[in-house]
Amino acid sequence: MKRWAGLFFVLFILVSGCVQASERPDGKPNGQDNNNQSQAANEQEExxxxxxxxxxxxxxxxxxxxxxxxxxxxxxxxxxxxxxxxxxxxxxxxxxxxxxxxxxxxxxxxxxxxxxxxxxxxxxxxxxxxxxxxxxxxxxxxxxxxxxxxxxxxxxxxxxxxVTTVLYYNKDMFDEAGLEYPTKEWTWDEFLHAAQTLTLDTNNDGRTDQYGFWLYGRYAHIEPWIYQNDGLILNNEKTEFAMDDNAREAVKFLTNLTAEHKVSPKPMEMQGTNQSDIFPLGTAAMWVDGSWNIENNRNIINGQFDWGISTVPRGNNWKEDVAYGxxxxxxxxxxxxxxxxxxxxxxxxxxxxxxxxxxxxxxxxxxxxxxxxxxxxxxxxxxxxxxxxxxxxELVVRNSFTRNWAEWRGYGTAEGSGMNGEVDQILDGKKTFDEAMDSLEKYANEVLEQAYQN
Structure with a gap:
């Protein structure tokens, strides 16, 4: 009996040693982890x-x-x-x-x-x-x-x-006009008053030398105002162009800045000048566009005047601040x-x-x-x-992106068509507001219908 006990003891030691040396769950012998991990790192597939x-x-x-x-x-x-x-x-x-x-x-x-x-x-x-x-x-x-x-x-x-959109403003022009700087609580009425005050014919020749604002039909010029008026231009599924009353009111307010109030130049009058250069060149006192323009402003203004940024003014139907970005x-x-x-x-x-x-x-x-x-x-x-x-x-951030957005919005190779082109037609006096909006709705929905059928 003692002989068998001794034999079992020897076998136990041998088996235990084998397990410790080569039968771990990962199949690696003890004491080899660090070396093998280092080797594995060096042998990773390129x-x-x-x-x-x-x-x-x-x-x-x-x-x-x-x-x-x-x-x-x-x-x-x-x-x-x-x-x-x-x-x-x-x-x-x-x-x-x-x-x-x-x-x-x-x-x-x-x-x-x-x-x-x-x-x-x-x-x-x-x-x-x-x-x-x-x-x-x-x-x-x-x-x-x-x-x-x-x-x-x-x-x-x-x-x-x-990125998001901001209201750029020329502090020197505001100071010269005796106006308070824009605030986060600015309303459309306060904005319009400032734009009218800042629009000047400095040499009395009957032509405007300084505009209160610069607007044209591009997305970053228009959509922020719509969202700050609690408006929408698409249905909930973003498959149909469907401007609600608040959105139409915002676009009407904006186009009237040129068509009625004359505080913003017609886009065709600015041809030959990069649209993003009009504010930093001092042609307009205010401008709403993307935060990405900060670098361009710095380069062109180059210390010639003091300037700042604020949020987009709140519309008549404003409920909460909404960022476009x-x-x-x-x-x-x-x-x-x-x-x-x-x-x-x-x-x-x-x-x-x-x-x-x-x-x-x-x-x-x-x-x-x-x-x-x-x-x-x-x-x-x-x-x-x-x-x-x-x-x-940190706010709700909205945008109007859909399939084929660039086509119906008028962006990139489609610049000057779609919503961009129709708004500019109003600003240039080539179409009435209703004519342009009817044309836009028809065209945009043709684009979206085709986009979502595929």
């Missing part, structure tokens, strides 16, 4: 990703970020290609249709619905749910990249920055072979590693820590109240 950017002016910035990413992820290599916006969309659209789009690419918010409906975009919702702490981001702008529903749909792109995004092509690695790259390009110097003057980092920093607020530069922009990011 992945090559292509990233298309539509901002050639940001090529150095993007490459700097890519270099930092590759240093942290040596098994992932990123090939960057930059194209100007017009050539970018024609090139990448053709590639997507042929099933050969880049792995990662810049994505406009207004194209998300169209591209997601065609199956070009990778659904990022699981990545976002698992990896993103929403407290760290301006999540109000996430809705712009959801599909098919903007409130409950999944995210098909991820923002790295966002959207994010700038990065997306993954649905047919990429490396979605996980592509997502790791997007996380890096949109998170804390993208520091303030990697944004232009009016772009707001979607990562809050960067946005609230002194470096982004730039209180030593004009405007000295950029915090107003951050406050708008």
């Amino acid at each position: 992945v090559q990703l292509t990233y298309f950017s539509r901002y050639p002016e940001m090529e150095k910035t993007n490459q700097r970020l890519i270099d930092a990413f590759e240093e942290k992820n040596p098994h992932i290599q990123i090939e960057l290609k930059s194209y100007a916006p017009l050539s970018y969309w024609s090139k990448i659209s053709a590639m997507a249709a042929a099933g050969s789009a880049p792995d990662v690419f810049d994505m406009n918010s207004d194209f998300v619905d169209e591209w997601a409906s065609k199956g070009f975009l990778y659904n990022l919702q699981d990545f976002v749910d698992n990896d993103i702490n929403k407290e760290d981001y301006f999540t109000s702008v996430f809705d712009a990249v959801r599909y098919p529903d903007k409130e409950t749909g999944d995210m098909y792109a991820f923002p790295y920055a966002w 959207w994010p700038d995004n990065i997306a993954i092509f649905n047919e990429t072979d490396h979605p996980q690695e592509a997502w790791e790259f997007i996380k890096f390009m949109t998170g804390k590693e993208r520091t303030v110097e990697n944004y232009t003057g009016g772009q707001v980092p979607v990562f809050k820590e960067a946005a609230i920093s002194d470096e982004w607020l730039e209180k030593d530069k004009l405007p000295d109240n950029k915090s107003i922009i951050l406050e708008q990011g």
Whole structure:
């Protein structure tokens, strides 16, 4: 009996030793974890990703970020290609249709619905749910990249920055006129009074030398006023152009600034001048447009006058402040072979590693820590109240993006047509308000009907 007991003891020791040496659940011997993990990291599959950017002016910035990413992820290599916006969309659209789009690419918010409906975009919702702490981001702008529903749909792109619209105003002109500066509580009546006071014929030759305001039909000039009047231009599903009474009232008020009150020039009178240069050149005292124009203002004004920003005035039917804006995004092509690695790259390009110097003057980092920093607020530069922009990011953020938005709105290659063109027709005195709105409704719904049939 003792002999058998001794034999069992020896077998136990041998078996135990085998288990400890080579039969762990992960199949690795004890004492080898650190070495093998290090070896595994070195032996990770090398992945090559292509990233298309539509901002050639940001090529150095993007490459700097890519270099930092590759240093942290040596098994992932990123090939960057930059194209100007017009050539970018024609090139990448053709590639997507042929099933050969880049792995990662810049994505406009207004194209998300169209591209997601065609199956070009990778659904990022699981990545976002698992990896993103929403407290760290301006999540109000996430809705712009959801599909098919903007409130409950999944995210098909991820923002790295966002923009909104503001009221730019010339402080020197306000001071000379003895006017108080615009406030967040400004009404249409207060705005109109200021615009009329600031419209001047300085040499009494019967021609206006200084306008109180500058307006034309582009989206950032019009939609903010509609939303600040509790108006809507689309049905709830965003499949039909259907301006409600509040929206029509807002557009009527705006077009009357030129047609009736003469406080804004006709667009045809400004031909030959970049629309974004009219305010910084001192031709108009006020202007509503995107926060992205801050850098252009600084460059052109160059200390010639003092200026600031405020929020868009509240309409007669105002209920709560609503911001008009959207994010700038990065997306993954649905047919990429490396979605996980592509997502790791997007996380890096949109998170804390993208520091303030990697944004232009009016772009707001979607990562809050960067946005609230002194470096982004730039209180030593004009405007000295950029915090107003951050406050708008905490509001309800609306936009009118749909499939084929650019066509019915009159944007990009469709500039001067659609809603943009019809509003300019009113401003130039070529159509009445009702004629232009009837024509717009018919055309926009033809575009949308075709877009949502496919």
